[in-house]
Amino acid sequence: MLHIFVDPSQMQGDLLHVSGGDVNHIKNVLRLKPGDEISVRTGQDEREYRYGIEAFTDSEVICRLRFVKEADVELPVKVYLFQGLPKADKMDLIVQKAVELGAAQIIPVQMRRSIVKLDGAKKAKRTQRWQTIAEAAAKQSRRAVVPLVREPMSMEEAVRFAVQNTETRLLPYELQEEDGSTRELMEGIREGSSLSIFIGPEGGFEPGEVEMAREAGILPISLGRRILRTETAAMVVLSWLIYRFETGLA
């Protein structure tokens, strides 16, 4: 079944007016017909709306609501990923995978060892690009909400944001030995709570950054015995949350 995101303003009573690129996709690529069902989300809550196609106009597909499904596909922990800006296209992969694995927000962070520096205009353009990738990944993985990609922050801003907005705050650090605290911190995360994850760029964190984070209550954890690339680290922590909260009986 086709899954699309629409703006709530396109929904009027029981009718939905699909416009833009989705029209061509429905009419000419998938060649859907009146009566066919599509799955619709607004990306603003977890609901899935099922509509039946009713009619076609030149620029719109008119659909009628069949039913609304309260979804349960979101990770039960709200994860804010603070990702040290990596080189080149790596951030594209990170955004795609973080969305697939359930992150709630992605915040690129200009860290000391980030090679890429984004100025004003580039910042906005790149953020827009990542947001588009996040939307595509949300659609593909059947997320109920589209995660927000924020404009890059400095490390200081990121630490402040994490402290103000999240209850648990973790920072995978390759020099952290596992002394039992990683497992303990993971097991302490409660369903329904919020979590910040700080990931260093290719060159890792500078010790001063780890120190600053630790003083603000952002605690180092170990991701196992091998050296992970920057784009792999967030996937590991998100996978751990899936294991903790989406396996086993509720």
Next chain:
Amino acid sequence: MLHIFVDPSQMQGDLLHVSGGDVNHIKNVLRLKPGDEISVRTGQDEREYRYGIEAFTDSEVICRLRFVKEADVELPVKVYLFQGLPKADKMDLIVQKAVELGAAQIIPVQMRRSIVKLDGAKKAKRTQRWQTIAEAAAKQSRRAVVPLVREPMSMEEAVRFAVQNTETRLLPYELQEEDGSTRELMEGIREGSSLSIFIGPEGGFEPGEVEMAREAGILPISLGRRILRTETAAMVVLSWLIYRFETGLA
């Protein structure tokens, strides 16, 4: 410190003869000097050898053994990844990430919904390419051994191989609801044992393949509530093993 892989034949008594591309890297890129230390592995066992540079010839770097370190960087479960052949370059990413996260062997599998079909000559060439990626990823992530990438098998061969060689055999399947069995199966994996993981290609498994696997004792598991891309699935299971075996106190 520089980490390189050598063939055991390059080690003679206490001396090591470094040749090939590493020579230029040592002399002209890193500009190492006599007395500098390098880290050496053969990729055939978990040992790390530390050598001091002794002298340079035109084509070799001669080094003297300082000490041998018994390493403990390998995942304590031997993971065989049976990956349904994906499109284009996706297998490159899968090999890189699986090696980073600790897989022991990678076996591409020609599944029914695999779009790519590899014939004799191409099979060997691709396998060689993936093996090269595995070696680079092993070096980067400081693995003690270089995982083997086997030539693609058919699904039937893969099932037989898994049954003969591994104690636990799992198959992530998007139609599998988590009824508690995923967590139970994961917790049943013992340290020091061997595990097969079967991952479908982009289009997923055909129901007949899942049935054949199940009859052979390869059990379906759920990877959470969202739809994962083929290249993400193996990373999730490997991350779970890291959580189980490399966090917490031994």
